[in-house]
Amino acid sequence: MHCGVNNTTEHFSLQAKSLKKSFVFGDSRLEVLRSVNLSLRKAESLSIQGDSGCGKSTLLNLLARLEQGDGGEIFWGNKMMEASQKQDAKQIAQRGTYLGVIYQAYYLIPELTVFQNVILPARLNGSLNQKKQERVIHLLQKMGVEKKANQIPPKLSGGERQRVAIARALINSPEVILADEPTGNLDEKTGGEVMDLLLQTCEEEKASLLLVTHNPKFAKATDRAAVLSDGELNLIV
Numbered sequence: 034m035h036c037g038v039n040n041t042t043e044h045f046s047l048q049a050k051s052l053k054k055s056f057v058f059g060d061s062r063l064e065v066l067r068s069v070n071l072s073l074r075k076a077e078s079l080s081i082q083g084d085s086g087c088g089k090s091t092l093l094n095l096l097a098r099l100e101q102g103d104g105g106e107i108f109w110g111n112k113m114m115e116a117s118q119k120q121d122a123k124q125i126a127q128r129g130t131y132l133g134v135i136y137q138a139y140y141l142i143p144e145l146t147v148f149q150n151v152i153l154p155a156r157l158n159g160s161l162n163q164k165k166q167e168r169v170i171h172l173l174q175k176m177g178v179e180k181k182a183n184q185i186p187p188k189l190s191g192g193e194r195q196r197v198a199i200a201r202a203l204i205n206s207p208e209v210i211l212a213d214e215p216t217g218n219l220d221e222k223t224g225g226e227v228m229d230l231l232l233q234t235c236e237e238e239k240a241s242l243l244l245v246t247h248n249p250k251f252a253k254a255t256d257r258a259a260v261l262s263d264g265e266l267n268l269i270v
């Protein structure tokens with residue numbers, strides 16, 4: 034089943050067609066993704082829920098081309114990639130511009146200041162300039178953590194760290210944000226605040242958002258909601 038209307042004349046930021054992924058250990062084979070189809074329009078948000086171990090993180094890793102699949106196709110905009118093909122250098126370079134990724138555990142670099150963490154993706158793709166430096170401050174202001182710009186992450190709270198990680202994911206104005214349980218380490222209230230900021234900022238920045246969450250309330254806050262089970266993704270809203 035397709036998660037979204039698959040009209041070929043429409044522009045999608047992110048698509049997956051018949052994505053497959055198994056893990057083999059010894060004699061056994063665990064089929065995690067049997068045939069996942071997904072279509073995400075520009076600036077649209079979609080939540081994915083599913084039991085622990087059903088393959089949500091695996092799906093996001095495949096979509097980001099951080100992991101190879103066994104079959105199927107992935108589209109970043111109009112660019113088609115075979116999921117089973119190893120990514121080439123061009124794709125690795127493109128990832129930093131096309132996608133922003135947010136994880137439950139933040140993954141900020143503890144030795145760098147907040148400002149340096151947020152600007153790092155711009156440094157890595159060679160787009161560091163005065164405008165990008167101003168954008169760091171703009172995003173930190175949006176996230177309400179501009180006063181922490183010169184602080185290092187170990188001195189921030191969990192909620193503050195995730196706000197910084199969201200700013201970092203957005204620095205290169207990506208088409209798509211992939212968020213894997215971004216509020217998983219936060220209490221309900223802080224998680225709610227971070228989620229509101231994430232949804233609001235993605236909308237303002239016109240970035241599509243794929244949100245993996247275990248929280249039904251957050252799953253309802255996106256434009257559409259889907260559940261991953263038995264290796265397939267099905268829309269519930």
Ligand SMILES: Nc1ncnc2c1ncn2[C@@H]1O[C@H](COP(=O)(O)OP(=O)(O)OP(=O)(O)O)[C@@H](O)[C@H]1O
Binds near residue numbers: 088
């Ligand atoms: N590299 C790997 N080698 C073998 N098995 C793996 C590997 N990565 C994931 N798996 C297995 O694939 C299944 C899906 O894992 P995944 O991390 O995608 O689940 P998830 O839906 O994100 O779960 P959670 O909600 O707990 O984060 C699990 O059974 C996991 O043990």
Ligand SMILES: [Mg+2]
Binds near residue numbers: 090091213
């Ligand atoms: Mg996971």
